[in-house]
Amino acid sequence: MNSLVRTLILLGVYLVALSPTKADESVGFPEIWEKVKTNSPSIKAKALELRAAEIAKENSDMHWLPRIYTDLRNYNTNDPGLNFQGKLGQRAARESDFSTLSVRQRPSNYLDSNNLPYQNLNANSLNIAAKDTLNHPGSNTYSRGTLGIDVALYEGGSKSNLSKMKQKIVEGNRYEVSYIRKKEYYEAAVAYQSVRNVLEAKEGIERLIKRIDQFSKFYKIGASGNPTEYSGALAIKSLRLKLEAIRGDYLSRGQAAIEMLKLLSGFLPDKFTPSADNNINFSEKYLPYPKSDSNVNTSLSNAYSSYAESALIGVDTEKARFLPKVGAYAEAYAYDGNRSTATSYNTGIYLQMNLLNPSDIGAVKEARTKSDAARKKADEIRLKEESNFRVLLFQEETLKKNILLALDSLKTQEEQLDLSLRLFRTGTIHSLQLADVFGKTAESLISNVNLNSEYLKIRAELNMYSNLENYNE
Template structure:
C-alpha cells in the first residue's frame, strides 16, 4: 500500500494542469519553459564561447610535448645522441680510424714513411665507420614545453575579438526577438481565449432568449395564434445558435492547446479578461530605436566596419615570439636538468605580393560596409512605414469597436421590441428572427473587431520590443 501511494505521489506532477492561469504567470512560464526560447539561449552561450576563444588567441599557446621514439636510422640515432648530449668521437668511428693513424704517426716519427705508406694513409680517409653508418637501435624520449605568442598582427586579433562580441550581441537580440514572439503569441492566445469565453457567454444569453421565444411560440401554437411553421423557424434559429456555440467551444479548446504548447504545460483554464489591450504610448523615434531588426542592422554595420579593419591588417607585417624548454634521453625523464636545453626566437613575416588577393578582399569589405549602411536606412524606413500602418489600423479598429458596441445595444433593444410586439400579435415571427439575426451578427462583428484590434496592438508591441515582464 505504501509503495502504491509513493508511486502515485511521484507521478502526480506529470498529470498536473494549470487551473485559472493568470496572464502574468503564463508569460513567466513562457520565459522559463518555452523550448524555442531555450534553444535561442543555447545559441547565445555558444556565441559567448566563440568570443572567449577569439580573445584567447591574444595570449598565445603553451604546449607540453612528449615524444617517445625508437629508430636505427643513422641520422636519427646520431641526432638522438646529440639531443641527449651523449655524442662521442666513438660515434664517428674513431675506433676504426685511430689504429692505422697511430701506425702512420709512428713511422713518421722514425722517418720511415715510404711512398707506399703515404698512399695507404689516403685509404684511411675512405674508411666507413660502422658505428656511425650502422648504429644499434636506440630509444629516445623528449619532453619539452613550447610557448608561442603573437606580438603584432596589425590589430587583427583585436578586431576578431570585437567582431565575435558583436556577434554575441546579435545572438542576444535574436533570443530577445524569439522571446518577444512567444510572449506576443501567448498574450494574443490568452486574450483570444478571453474573447471567445465572452462570446460564448453572449451566445448563451442569445440562446436563452431564443429558447424563451420558442416557449412563447409553442404556447401561441397551442392557442391557435401561431402556426407550426413559426415554431419550426424558431427551432432552426436555435440550432444555428447552438452550432455557433459549439464552434466557439472548439476554437477555444484549440486555443488552449496552443497556449499549453507555448508554456510547455497543460492549461485547463485561465483568468478571463474582459478589457482590450491598451495601446502603447511611445514616440515614433523611440519605437524605431527599440526595434530589434534595426538594432541588429546597426550591429551588423559595426561588424562590417571591423571587417574592413581585418582585411586592412593583411597589408601589415606579423611578428610572433617562440620559446621552448625541454630535455631528451634514451630513458624517460632521466637526468632532466643535466640534459636540458632551451630555444627562443622572434619571427617577422610580411606578405609582399599574392596576386592582389588581399586588395580584392579589402575592396569587397568596403562594398559590404556600404551595402550594410543602405540596409540600415531601408530597415528604418520599412519598419517605420509598418508602424504607421499598424497605428492607423488600431485607431480605425478603436472607432469601429465603439460604433459596434452601440450597435449591439441597439440591435438588442430592437429585438426586444419586436419580440414584445410579436407576443401581442402585432409582428410576424420572420421579422423577430431577422432582428435576432442582426443582433447575433452585431455581437459577432464586435468580437471579430476586438480580435483584430488586439492582434494589431500585440503586433505593434512585438515590433517595438515593448517589455512585458
C-alpha cells in the same frame, strides 16, 4: 459553551465546503507571464545562444596572452638525420658516429708519412674495416620533450578586430533575446485574452440560441401553412444551425489558445479561467506602446544593426591577412637516449607574412560585399518596422472606435430584438421579419467578437515596439 464552539466549527467547515472553487481557477496574466519567462523553450534556447556568444567573446579577449605549448615524443628510428640529431641532443656524439665508407679509402690507411707502405698494423690501418655508422646508424630509441612560449607582438589587428566582432555579435544576441521575450509575451497575451474572448462569445451565442429555442417552443411558426411564416421558420432554424457551427469554431479557437499557453508556460490549471477584463482594459494594463512614431524600432532591427556592424569590422579583420605578423618565442628542449640526458634552448623573434596565398585572393572584397548586404538587410528591416508601426497606430485607433461603435450597435440590436418579439406577439410583424432581426443580432455579436480579436492582435504587435518593460522583463 463547548457545544456552541463545536457548532461554530461545523458551520465553518460546512461553509468552506460550499464555497465555490472557481475563484481558485482564475489565473491573472502576470502569473502566466512569470511561468512563460521561466519555462518557454524559445526563451531558454535563445538564452543559451547568448551565453555561447558571451563565452566566445571572453575567449577572444584573451588574444594578447602568450601561447604556451609542449611536445613530448618517444620514438624509434633508423633515419640517419634523426639519429644524428638525437645523439647531438644528448650532447654525447662520438668520433665513431661520423664514420662513413669513405674512411676506408684514405691513403693514410696504407702509407706512412714518407709515402711508404706500413710494415706493421697501426691505428690508421684499422680504418680499412671502418663501419658506415653515419649513413647507417641502425635503429635507436630516443625521447624528446619541448616546452615553448609564443608571444604575438603584432598581428595586423586581426585578433583585436575579431574581439570587436564578437562583442557586436553578443549585442545582437542580447537584442534577439529581448525580441524573443517580447514575442513570447505577445503570444502569451493574445492566447490568454483570446480564451476570455472565446468565453464571452460562447456565452453571447448561447444566450441568442436560448432565446431562439424559447421562442420556437412557445410559438409554432409556420404551423398555419402560410408561406411567409414558413419561410421565417426556415430562416430562424438555419440561423440556429449557423450559430451552433460558429460556437464550435470559437470553442476550437479557445482550445488552441489554451494549448498555446500550456506550451509557453508549461503550467495551466485543469479548469483554467482568465481574469475578467475586456480587451481595451487588458491592453491598457499589459500591452503598452509608444504614442509617437519617432525612432521606433523593435529589438529585431537593433539585432540586425549589430550584426551589420560586426560584418563591417570583419572587413578590417580580412585585411590583416596581408599584413606581417611579428612575435617573440622561446623553446626549451630535453633529450634522452641510451647515452645520456641533456637540455638546450632556442629563443628569438620572428616575422611572418603571406606573399601569395590563393585562398586570400578576394577575401577583403568578399567581406566588404557581405558587410554591404548585412547593412542593406538591417536598413530594410528598420524601414519596414517604421512603416508597419505607423499602419498599426492607425489600425489601433480605428479599431478602438469601431469596437465602441460595435458594442453600442450590439446593445441597440438586442433592444430591437426585444421590441420585435413583442411586436410579433401582437401580430404587427411576421416571422420572416423577426428572423431578419435575429440574424442582424447574430451579425452584430459576431462582428463585435471579431473586432475585439483583431484589436487584441494589433495591440500586441504595437507592444513589440514598446520600451516600457513593466511586464515584459
